[in-house]
Amino acid sequence: MELENVILVNEQDEQLGLMEKLEAHEKGALHRAVSVFVFNKKGELLLQKRAATKYHGAGLWTNTCCTHPRDGETNLECASRRLKEEMGIETKLEEQFSFVYKGEVENGLIENEFDHVFFGVHQGKIELNPNEAEDCTFASLDKVFTDAANRPERYSIWFRIIIDKFRDHLTGMEHRLRSVGV
Numbered sequence: 001m002e003l004e005n006v007i008l009v010n011e012q013d014e015q016l017g018l019m020e021k022l023e024a025h026e027k028g029a030l031h032r033a034v035s036v037f038v039f040n041k042k043g044e045l046l047l048q049k050r051a052a053t054k055y056h057g058a059g060l061w062t063n064t065c066c067t068h069p070r071d072g073e074t075n076l077e078c079a080s081r082r083l084k085e086e087m088g089i090e091t092k093l094e095e096q097f098s099f100v101y102k103g104e105v106e107n108g109l110i111e112n113e114f115d116h117v118f119f120g121v122h123q124g125k126i127e128l129n130p131n132e133a134e135d136c137t138f139a140s141l142d143k144v145f146t147d148a149a150n151r152p153e154r155y156s157i158w159f160r161i162i163i164d165k166f167r168d169h170l171t172g173m174e175h176r177l178r179s180v181g182v
Contacts, residue, residue: 006031006068011100013114018071025056028102028110031068034079035158038064038089038120043174044138046122048087050156051134056105059134062156064089066115079118087136088127093118096169103157111157117166119173141174 005018009032024031038046046064050057065086069078076093083089096119102112126136148155148163163170 004068005071006033007071009114011114013098021068022055025105025109025111028112030100030102030112030114032075033066033068033113033115033158034075034082034118035066035115035162036064036079036083036093036118036120037170037173038083038087038091038122039173039177040138041121041123041177042138043177044140045144045170045174046087046126046136046138047144048128048133049135051130051132053131056107056109056111057156060156061154062159063162064136065132066158075116076118079116083120086129086132088125088129089120089122091120091122093120096173097166099161099165101158101161103161105157113158115158115162117162117169121177141170 004021006021006024008016008019008029010016019029047061048064049061050059052058065082067078067082069075075095079093096117098114098116100114104110128136145163148160152160
């Protein structure tokens with residue numbers, strides 16, 4: 001198995017160097033990440049259930065996909081690549097916001113990421129990569145917000161932070177999609 005590097009950054013998202021992904025999560029080093037949120041035309045969010053084989057967040061529900069850009073890859077290129085790799089989806093993505101978060105996850109690992117969040121819309125076929133996701137579903141944001149509040153242990157830490165801190169961005173997308181009359 002080939003080792004994968006992440007891009008180390010400072011609080012201004014300026015690249016400082018590279019570090020092996022697992023080592024960065026063991027040390028809690030700040031690194032660049034992307035998170036993708038895909039909606040259908042009803043404004044429902046496509047959630048994925050992470051594969052049971054993932055080294056952290058296994059079996060948890062989360063946003064449509066997420067990953068770390070490769071050295072020399074733009075955030076948009078990364079988001080598009082990973083959406084295709086994990087979910088078999090190709091669609092136009094737009095960056096909506098970015099934020100820094102830090103949180104402990106299982107196995108003694110620390111997420112410390114400068115996360116760039118992208119939104120897209122998809123109405124077609126989904127082809128899950130079983131190494132990445134074991135299930136997926138479209139759900140209304142109201143249902144997601146309620147379930148995550150009542151059963152937070154079912155969701156990834158970064159997803160819980162995003163739906164809490166950036167609720168207005170998410171509901172804004174949902175309302176824009178509903179207003180197109182679909």
